[in-house]
Amino acid sequence: MIVVMRSDATEADINAIQERLAEYHLKGHLSSGEERTIIGVVGASIPPTLREELEFFTGVAQTVRVSSPYKLVSREFHPQDTVVEICGNKIGGNHPCIVIAGPCSVESEEQIMATAHAVREAGATMLRGGAFKPRSSPYAFRGLGEHGLQLLAKAREETGLPIVTEVMTPTDVEMVAYYADILQIGARNMQNYQLLEEVGRTNKAVLLKRGLSGTIEEWLLSAEYIIAQGNPNVILCERGIRTFETATRNTMDLNAVALVKRRSHLPVIADPSHATGKWYLVPPLSLASLAAGADGIIIEVHPDPDRARSDGGQSLNFENFAALMPRLRAIAGVLDRGIASEGCTGCGCHRSQGTRDA
Numbered sequence: 286m287i288v289v290m291r292s293d294a295t296e297a298d299i300n301a302i303q304e305r306l307a308e309y310h311l312k313g314h315l316s317s318g319e320e321r322t323i324i325g326v327v328g329a330s331i332p333p334t335l336r337e338e339l340e341f342f343t344g345v346a347q348t349v350r351v352s353s354p355y356k357l358v359s360r361e362f363h364p365q366d367t368v369v370e371i372c373g374n375k376i377g378g379n380h381p382c383i384v385i386a387g388p389c390s391v392e393s394e395e396q397i398m399a400t401a402h403a404v405r406e407a408g409a410t411m412l413r414g415g416a417f418k419p420r421s422s423p424y425a426f427r428g429l430g431e432h433g434l435q436l437l438a439k440a441r442e443e444t445g446l447p448i449v450t451e452v453m454t455p456t457d458v459e460m461v462a463y464y465a466d467i468l469q470i471g472a473r474n475m476q477n478y479q480l481l482e483e484v485g486r487t488n489k490a491v492l493l494k495r496g497l498s499g500t501i502e503e504w505l506l507s508a509e510y511i512i513a514q515g516n517p518n519v520i521l522c523e524r525g526i527r528t529f530e531t532a533t534r535n536t537m538d539l540n541a542v543a544l545v546k547r548r549s550h551l552p553v554i555a556d557p558s559h560a561t562g563k564w565y566l567v568p569p570l571s572l573a574s575l576a577a578g579a580d581g582i583i584i585e586v587h588p589d590p591d592r593a594r595s596d597g598g599q600s601l602n603f604e605n606f607a608a609l610m611p612r613l614r615a616i617a618g619v620l621d622r623g624i625a626s627e628g629c630t631g632c633g634c635h636r637s638q639g640t641r642d643a
């Protein structure tokens with residue numbers, strides 16, 4: 286249920302509602318817009334008489350039942366776009382689109398430093414790189430672990446690019462959050478509810494990828510798990526879903542990008558690398574993603590894709606990445622957004638962090 290306040294409602298009116306909700310062990314999430322304030326009500330059981338009861342409170346314009354199973358992520362609860370801020374870069378709303386680029390996996394100091402400098406030079410907004418890799422085969426390269434995170438932190442220190450990296454288990458959240466600017470929840474973990482709750486208890490932004498067979502509703506409910514723990518900084522990422530089609534690694538669902546922007550206030554980005562699985566399909570689908578309304582893209586870039594330890598076939602080399610950037614800027618220009626290419630704008634994140642105490 287949402288409670289829509291009148292434009293002349295006072296703070297005392299709002300507090301009176303919050304107090305009544307607390308008596309019922311319900312939570313009221315406040316969303317203050319320019320024209321009106323909305324209180325979104327969430328809780329395990331909302332008494333059937335509550336709506337009518339609140340209609341009579343001073344300052345209330347109307348109460349509305351929310352039919353979708355997700356609440357905090359819905360536009361009904363929060364009509365304005367959520368803008369997630371990372372090191373001065375604003376993601377969402379009508380802010381410039383972001384480009385997150387980097388290798389699938391951090392493989393060595395040389396590899397991540399070279400990539401960080403190349404993508405920075407071409408105008409990327411952030412650096413990606415996996416240190417904990419979910420691989421289909423237990424014999425495949427599974428990442429450098431904490432050493433990989435230290436290399437990412439070093440790359441950030443040198444280039445000022447904020448870093449995005451995956452966390453796979455609840456017990457690693459604290460460690461990964463120490464190094465990362467954005468915690469990535471991989472497609473295979475979209476429904477790992479303990480992990481979602483654990484990242485929901487941090488103050489780091491979360492990039493929530495859509496599951497391989499996740500419906501849009503399931504995906505938004507997973508975001509709800511994170512926000513319900515108190516962390517509103519969730520960025521959704523469409524990375525392709527499994528369909529009958531085998532010609533590409535996955536099927537990129539751009540419907541989802543446009544639909545989720547309508548149903549939710551959260552920023553949405555797209556990952557054409559995992560969605561297509563083929564490097565030569567990454568540029569056209571990157572452009573299409575921005576045109577469809579994505580707030581940015583995340584793409585894999587490697588110094589020598591043929592020798593990559595994971596996902597080489599879908600990684601752009603430096604030259605192809607540099608050639609893509611002006612085309613992305615052109616599309617983002619038509620959309621009146623542009624591409625954010627500041628890296629860290631001075632929040633100090635790129636200072637040396639040293640190593641974490643064990």
Ligand code: PEP
Pocket residue numbers: 389415419470471472473494524559
């Ligand atoms: C990745 O980003 O390298 C990755 C493993 O992505 P996904 O979880 O979307 O497969």
Ligand code: MN
Pocket residue numbers: 389390559585595596
């Ligand atoms: Mn990958």
